[in-house]
Each structure stands twice: as structure tokens, then as C-alpha cells.
């Protein structure tokens with residue numbers, strides 16, 4: 001059976017989970033604890049980042065390469081339109097979401113959430129090994145410093161990320177206004193990618209995480225301000241995010 005090495009909180013891992021679920025592929029999720037994931041992932045790929053899929057002899061790292069692998073090995077149902085022009089457009093949206101949106105959503109959200117260990121620690125331990133809570137009780141302060149440094153999470157970074165998010169949300173909303181989808185009139189991996197990477201801002205059901213009832217400020221106000229333009233994300237989740245596993 002396919003194994004997915006992941007963090008349940010990670011929106012890039014949600015892309016991979018969604019692709020597997022959408023195609024009805026059974027898989028075993030190996031839920032890792034941030035920090036403790038490093039030696040496990042280094043042994044597997046030589047790098048530290050997740051998601052990683054192990055499918056028989058193949059080890060595939062990165063959500064975009066995982067999509068490619070699944071599309072090649074299990075083409076149906078397809079996440080790609082048929083026309084070459086639309087395929088190009090799908091790739092462009094996906095690339096934009098991966099490079100210009102995902103890292104900013106993560107940085108902006110963590111800038112607030114890392115100040116609230118009671119919210120973040122359950123995100124990090126969900127579905128993971130029994131010792132996750134014990135480890136985080138001791139290691140969280142150091143892990144948080146490492147995360148802030150690695151992702152440049154600070155006031156200036158967060159405000160740059162917010163600008164980027166607002167402009168990206170406008171672009172997606174405008175593109176999805178006519179049909180509800182980014183390319184043509186059907187669901188593609190562009191919608192799956194953008195919706196998964198924006199999900200932490202609108203907390204759709206189906207993401208597989210127990211979201212907090214209320215968000216701390218300024219995240220709550222930002223989410224409220226963006227909500228009308230993120231409705232298409234919730235609609236895409238409602239229509240296309242059936243959890244099979």
C-alpha cells in the first residue's frame with residue numbers, strides 16, 4: 001500500500017492527501033511530529049520536507065511530483081483537462097499557488113498561531129505517535145524559534161505575506177468567478193492546489209484537521225475580510241473533497 005509521510009497540519013500535505021482521496025487510492029498516512037521528522041525524512045529522501053509518497057520502489061518527494069506520479073500511474077479520474085492550452089493554464093496556476101501563495105499563507109498564519117501553543121500543539125500531534133505531546137511539551141519553545149528563523153516569520157515578513165495573499169486571493173477569485181473553477185468549467189489540479197493552499201484561511205471541512213472554533217487576532221479579522229473571496233474554495237471543498245481513506 002502507498003505510504004504518505006506527512007504533517008496533518010501542512011497544506012502541501014493536504015494537496016497530496018486530496019489527490020490520493022480524489023483518485024480513490026488507499027494509503028497509509030505516516031504522521032510525523034515537526035522536529036522529529038528530520039532524521040526519518042533524511043533517511044528516506046536525503047532532505048527533510050514533506051509530503052513524500054512511497055509507492056512500491058518509488059519514493060516521490062513534493063506535492064507537484066506526487067500529483068504527476070499519481071496522474072501517470074492512476075490516470076482516472078483525471079485532474080488534467082484534455083486540451084494542451086488548458087493543461088498549460090493549469091500548470092501556470094499550480095506553479096503560482098505553490099511558489100507565490102503556499103509559503104505566504106504558512107508564514108502569515110504561523111506568525112499569529114505560534115504565539116498560541118494551545119492551538120498549535122494539537123495541530124502538530126494529530127494522528128501521530130503517542131509521545132508527540134510529551135516531546136512537544138519540552139521541545140516547543142526551541143522548535144518555535146527554529147520555525148521562525150527557517151521561514152522568516154516576523155512582523156515585516158508577515159505583513160509582506162499578507163499583501164501577497166490579498167493580491168493572490170483577488171486573482172483566484174476573479175478567475176473562478178464565471179465557472180467556479182480556475183481553468184475551463186471543470187475541476188482540475190489547479191483548483192485542488194489553490195484550494196488546499198488557501199484552506200488554512202477559510203478552514204473547510206474535509207481538510208482532516210480539527211480547526212479551532214475561533215481564531216486569534218489578527219488572523220480572525222484577516223480571515224473575515226477575505227471570506228467573501230474565498231467562498232469558491234469552500235464550494236470546491238464541498239463538491240470535490242470526499243475523504244475515501
Ligand SMILES: N[C@@H](CCC(=O)N[C@@H](CS)C(=O)NCC(=O)O)C(=O)O
Pocket residue numbers: 007010011012013048049050051061062063064098106
Ligand atoms: N514545494 C513543496 C513544499 C513542501 C513544504 O514546504 N513542506 C513543509 C511543510 S508545509 C515541510 O516539510 N517543512 C519541514 C522541513 O522542510 O523540514 C511541496 O509542494 O511539497
